[in-house]
Amino acid sequence: MKSSLNVFHTDHSLAGHHENQLTRGLLIVLRYSPLAHATWWRLVDQNACVESLPAARFRTQQARLISQLREESRADIPPIRGISVLLTPDPRQSEVAVKATDRSQILDGIIQYGDELVVAIENKIVPGGGLRQATSINTGGVEVDFDKHVRTVAWQELLEALADLSVRGLVSGCEQQLIDDFLEFAEHYFPQVGPYSTLRRAERSRARLERRLDSVLALALGVEEMTRQELGSRHLPALPKGQQRSVEMAFLKLDRAGKRVLLILYPGDTLSQARVLYQRADAVRGLLNLPGWTVRTNFHWGHLTSGLCWSHGDINPATYIDYWIARIAKVKMLPRSKWDEHWAALENLHIVAPEDRPEFDRRFTSKPKILKAGMRPGLVCEYVWTFDEAMRLDDEGHFVTAVRDTVSAFLHQLKEV
Numbered sequence: 034m035k036s037s038l039n040v041f042h043t044d045h046s047l048a049g050h051h052e053n054q055l056t057r058g059l060l061i062v063l064r065y066s067p068l069a070h071a072t073w074w075r076l077v078d079q080n081a082c083v084e085s086l087p088a089a090r091f092r093t094q095q096a097r098l099i100s101q102l103r104e105e106s107r108a109d110i111p112p113i114r115g116i117s118v119l120l121t122p123d124p125r126q127s128e129v130a131v132k133a134t135d136r137s138q139i140l141d142g143i144i145q146y147g148d149e150l151v152v153a154i155e156n157k158i159v160p161g162g163g164l165r166q167a168t169s170i171n172t173g174g175v176e177v178d179f180d181k182h183v184r185t186v187a188w189q190e191l192l193e194a195l196a197d198l199s200v201r202g203l204v205s206g207c208e209q210q211l212i213d214d215f216l217e218f219a220e221h222y223f224p225q226v227g228p229y230s231t232l233r234r235a236e237r238s239r240a241r242l243e244r245r246l247d248s249v250l251a252l253a254l255g256v257e258e259m260t261r262q263e264l265g266s267r268h269l270p271a272l273p274k275g276q277q278r279s280v281e282m283a284f285l286k287l288d289r290a291g292k293r294v295l296l297i298l299y300p301g302d303t304l305s306q307a308r309v310l311y312q313r314a315d316a317v318r319g320l321l322n323l324p325g326w327t328v329r330t331n332f333h334w335g336h337l338t339s340g341l342c343w344s345h346g347d348i349n350p351a352t353y354i355d356y357w358i359a360r361i362a363k364v365k366m367l368p369r370s371k372w373d374e375h376w377a378a379l380e381n382l383h384i385v386a387p388e389d390r391p392e393f394d395r396r397f398t399s400k401p402k403i404l405k406a407g408m409r410p411g412l413v414c415e416y417v418w419t420f421d422e423a424m425r426l427d428d429e430g431h432f433v434t435a436v437r438d439t440v441s442a443f444l445h446q447l448k449e450v
Contacts (some may be wrong), residue, residue, distance in 0.1 A: 035189035047224070050222040056141045056156045057093050059120075060196070062215045063144070064091045066208045072194050075185045077118055077152070087147030095140055098174045099151060114182060115151045115177040116437055119167040122226045124185035131179040136167040140207035151177065157224055158188070192219055193241070196233055199220035202238055224248055232424040232432070235378035242287055246294065249427070250285040253436035269444070270449075274367075278449050279310035294423040296439055297332060300339070300447065301411035304364065311410075317354055318446050320414060323446055325439070331411040332384050334393060339395040348382060350412070356382065357410045366405040370396065375408070384410075414443065 048054075055162045063070045065248075072085045076428070090100055091280050099113065099164050103166055117131045142154030155167040167183045198204045220227050228234050228241055229248065235241035247264040251257055265285045280300040288295055301307035318326050325372050330353045333343040348356075367375055378392065379385045416439050418426070426432040446450045 044227075047415075052158045052223075053094060053141065053217060054156065055158060055223055055226075056120075056343060059142075059190065060091045060093050060142050060216055063091075065211055066163055066204065068198055068208070068317055069195055069212060072198060073186075074090070074107055075193065076191055076194065077116065077184050083153070087149055090145045092143040092145075095143055096138055096173075098140060098153060098172050101141075108429075110148055112176040112178040113148055115170070115172075116150065116152045116180040117167045117179060118152055118154045119157065119164065119183050119185045119401060120154060120188055120191070120198070121160070121185060122188050123229075124187040124190075124339045127244050129164055129168045129183070130181050131170065131183060133172045133177060133179070134429070136171055138171045140170075145427065151351070151352060155376060158223055170419065172268050184345050188223075188226035189228045189230065189234050190269060193218060196228065196238070196241065197413040200238070200436065205347075214257075232420075233426045234302075234436075235444055236424070239287065242291075245285060246285045249433050249436055250283065252433045253285075253440065254283065272449060276449075277305075277309045279313070279447055280444075280449070281306065285436065294416075294418045294420060296416040296436060298414045298440075298443060299411055300414060302331070302409065303335065303411075304366075304407050304409055307357065307364070307410050310359055310412075310447070311354075311357045313448060314358045314413045317412075318351075318357070319446050320412070320443075321351055321354070323443065324441065325416050325434045327417070329413045329415075330384070331409065331413040332379075333409050334397065335407045335409050336405070340409060342389065344385035346380070346383040346386045348384050353384065353410075354412075356384070361410070364408055364410070366407050368405055379408075416443075 051450055058075075063073055070089070071083050074081045092100065098115075100423050115131070140153050141156040142152075144152040145153070146152075146211065153167075153170055164183060169177070170177075195212050196216055199209050199216070204212060220229070224230055227244075228238075229245035232242060232245050235245045243264045247266075250265060250267050254270060256265050257272060258268075266282055269280065273303065280298050282299065284295075284297040286295045286297065287293070300320075301310040320326065328350050330345055330348060330350055331343070332345065332353075333340045335341060372393075376385065376390065380387055380390075418435075423432055426435050441450065
C-alpha cells in the first residue's frame, strides 16, 4: 500500500511551504530516527518512556483516529489512552479539556502505539491559532481516554532539540542526514517556526546564530543561493545589462567573541572590479565618510581567479584610494621580471608590509609555472552592530530592513543600484 510517509512517495500536490508538508516531514523523521522520536516524546511528556510502548504506527492527514489494527470486536480491550499535541510557534497552556466529538476532521498527524496509546497531532505554523482542532477530536466510535489537557510543544524548541542531536554527534550516517535534511527543509520553507527565526531564539548556539544571520542576509538581498555554500554570504543582485559592479558579494557574520554582528563588503576584490571602483573617483572617496562604515585597505596578489597573498601595510586608506585612482588605468598583470621592482615600490609606499614577502615568495616565486601575478588593490568595508542591538532589531522585526538599508546606502554611494 502506498504511504505518504514512505520517503520515496513524495506529495507534489502541495506547495513546499504548506503546513501539511512540515507535518509529513516531521513524522518521517520520527519514523526513521529512534533518537529523534525519543527526543520528541521528551518535549511532549518528560515522564514518558517510549521504549516501553508498542511499536509506533505513523499516519498523516487522516480522518480516522484509530487504525483498523485495533480489534474492536473484543470486549475485554480497555479504552485506549489518548494524548492531543499542539505544535505551534507560540505554545501556551490551555485549561480547555480534550473531549471526543462527532465533528468532521482531518488530523494532521497520528501516532498509534498498538492498543495502549494514540497521539493526535495538530500543527500550527503561525502564532495565535485556535485550539478547537486540538481539543475536540472525533474518535470514530472508539473509546479513548484522553489526558485532560492539550500538550503544547514549541516548534522552535523541537527543531532546536533535533539540531542538537546532529551538532553534538548523537546521531550519524543516514539518521543524521535525514535530520539535517529536515532542518534544512524547515528553515527554507518555514523560517517563522525555526529556532533561528530570531537571533534571540538562536542565542545559545553559534551554529544557529550563523544560520539566522544567513537567513537575514538572504532576505535583505532577495538572493536565496549561498556563495560557495558558505553561511552568511550572498552575491549581490545583478545590475542591468552593460553595467558593472565593483563589489560582488556581501557577508553577514558574527565576530569571534560573539559580541558584534559584522556586515562586510570587499570592493575592488579583483583587478577588473578595481578598475570599475577607482574610475569612479568621487564615489570611492565618499566611502570614507559613509555613516557607520569603516574602510580599510585590502591589497592582495592574485593568479587567474584566486587571491593568493594578502599584505596590509600601514598606509592611510585615503592616501591608498587616491594612489589607485591615479594609477588604476595602467595596472596590468606583472611578469616575473617585474615582481621585485613592484614589490619594492609598494613597500616604500606602505601598501605592502615587508614581513609578508616570504609569503609572496612561497605563493608565487617558488612556483615556476606561475608566470604572471596580478595586483588587486581592494578595500574591506565593514559596518557593525553590537550583538545586543542586532538582537533587539530582530526581536522588533526590523533587522532584515536594517541590513537591506545599510547595503543599499553603500551601493548608492558606489552608484551600483
